Amino acid sequence: MTRILVSEVGPRDGLQSIKAMMSLEDKKRWIAAEAAAGVPEIEVGSFVPPSLLPQMADTAELVRFARGIEGLNVVALVPNAKGASRAVEAGVHGMSLPFSMSETHSKKNLRKDHPEMIAEIGEASRIARGGGVHFAVGLATAFGCTLEGAVSEDQVVRLAEAAASAGAQELGLSDTTGYADPAQVRRLVRRVKAAVGDDMLTTLHLHNTRGLGLANVVAGLEEGITTFDASLGGLGGCPFAPGASGNIVTEDLVLMLNSMGFDTGIDLRALLKVRQILREALPGEPLYGFTPDAGPMLDYDERTAA
């Protein structure tokens, strides 16, 4: 069985996009329950200035908590070198820095143009490596931008190479805006892999804005992608890209991957129960996904044993 890594990003990407605040205790319950269901990696928060995203102010504390869970890979988002220092200090296993392929989005989201971002990646990478921390770069708005529209594939390839040269140990393509279609995913993954090496591009971060999220996962699997970000209940999105809400739903992703015979290590039935924590902690917040209502197929256990 091929191993596929499902990385839960709800505590970061989910929570940063909603108004309701989740308490530190509820976040801990959520993280502990997902880890217990077998989720191997969780992005627990973001080292942005708390004044910008108060919801992420407890990230360092969550990192320390999550580091106490055996077998869990604890990652966090960092917007810049300063965030990278805080992440190292807090003790993350890995960090991911978003690098927007749309320069308009980059300036609006992180207030830096492309050359400034590449310099920042270089500095953050040195800090991460110095602290023995895995350093990934997420190529945001790689499939299009709600501000610019189309983002040229040549530009994505060029910037992917620049990020790798600047020190990224791993790259991901992020459909920040829910623009990706499966043909584009196959084409762009293939082009970027050809440019930076097959092992450098591992991850897809997909949104379900237009319902194409899992279709894009299938395209990514065909091209050898081995890590998919997802958010429990489809919570979340990017607060700076209008209409971009909705990561792919962890529950539906895990059903699909397990049913296809991939090894995610995740117990779907245990995962479905974690949803109740979100319901209690975020009353009234919309949760997405089809599997929670329909449940696994009658022959689900036969499929996953295959």
Next chain:
Amino acid sequence: MTRILVSEVGPRDGLQSIKAMMSLEDKKRWIAAEAAAGVPEIEVGSFVPPSLLPQMADTAELVRFARGIEGLNVVALVPNAKGASRAVEAGVHGMSLPFSMSETHSKKNLRKDHPEMIAEIGEASRIARGGGVHFAVGLATAFGCTLEGAVSEDQVVRLAEAAASAGAQELGLSDTTGYADPAQVRRLVRRVKAAVGDDMLTTLHLHNTRGLGLANVVAGLEEGITTFDASLGGLGGCPFAPGASGNIVTEDLVLMLNSMGFDTGIDLRALLKVRQILREALPGEPLYGFTPDAGPMLDYDERTAA
């Protein structure tokens, strides 16, 4: 550009599964508006006994109406030879007979075991051919059954061969219960095509019960499937298979196919407006789909011109 046929089944599969009745006039408005948006084929109803599905009592009248729309391929479902006669009489271009791969489901849905169904296919096929009408068989519950669980792939292959020998001019695989996963779609399409010939298996009828509908479309496209059934607003399902509700959503399917560069002939923006007819005709009925809320991507026109 590769031509992909999107077949709208909402007036049949959608309406047969809901309690609310749609008037003949509203059905005509719906069919006319979808055809005007470029939808090339519509399953306008089912020639089942009206006592069983009163919602389908006006199918013959709808066929006559739809035949008046230039360029539209008018198809209907027929449960048996008697329905085939009525369909020929009404003047359909094509008919489709559902043949359930799960014998339990077959007995419950059409009150016939497999040998009886094959005999019925033979008779219906002779009636259709005699009337110059295209005759397709839909292999229902091909991916699993809410009553039996797993359906053996060997059995699906054997029954597909039997249906072809009995006179089917075309076959489809139907995920009546929303059980299919993309790996299974690829495997089963490949096996059935190998058994009956590449041109005989053309169609996938998919449900979105567990959110995997469009992911399964991608798998089907990879294996050379050229026709996909879908329902506007995701209306519908199978009333005899509990928990099976929800065809894939025409709006999201068309966005995906057009964006991928396939030629569907459908104007997405015109299609999105048709949804309003359902809202007016079926107040309170849940409608699905993401594209109606999000709208096309900013660069949608560039993608589809590619």
